[in-house]
Amino acid sequence: MEVVELKVRLHCKACEKAVRKSLLKINGVKCVEIDMTSSKITVLGYVDRKAVVKAIHKTGRKAETWRPSSSSSAARKRDEYFSPRLPKGFSCIIPRWGYQKV
Numbered sequence: 001m002e003v004v005e006l007k008v009r010l011h012c013k014a015c016e017k018a019v020r021k022s023l024l025k026i027n028g029v030k031c032v033e034i035d036m037t038s039s040k041i042t043v044l045g046y047v048d049r050k051a052v053v054k055a056i057h058k059t060g061r062k063a064e065t066w067r068p069s070s071s072s073s074a075a076r077k078r079d080e081y082f083s084p085r086l087p088k089g090f091s092c093i094i095p096r097w098g099y100q101k102v
Helices: 013-024 049-058 073-079
Strands: 002-008 029-035 040-045 063-065
Touching: 002 049, 013 029, 013 040, 013 049, 049 063
Parallel strands: none
Antiparallel strands: 002 040, 002 063, 029 040
């Protein structure tokens, strides 16, 4: 299981939806978390980092390696409330349109 964290500038909900939809199409992606305030995208699954970056580039956005800031006390406080089965600090929210019918 791989956790890929990238910095991607998103301007609106339409940008967020386009990137999320593109990432959920990748085989092996289990979950996508997008934090618009910090421009951070976290992808959880059995995926290659290059495939994630390529999917983001296809939506017309630039992806950079995520570098955490020094003021992460709010993030640490938030981490206490998430599922112990996911990596620390990761909440999995997949919108209804992100599910694939089998």
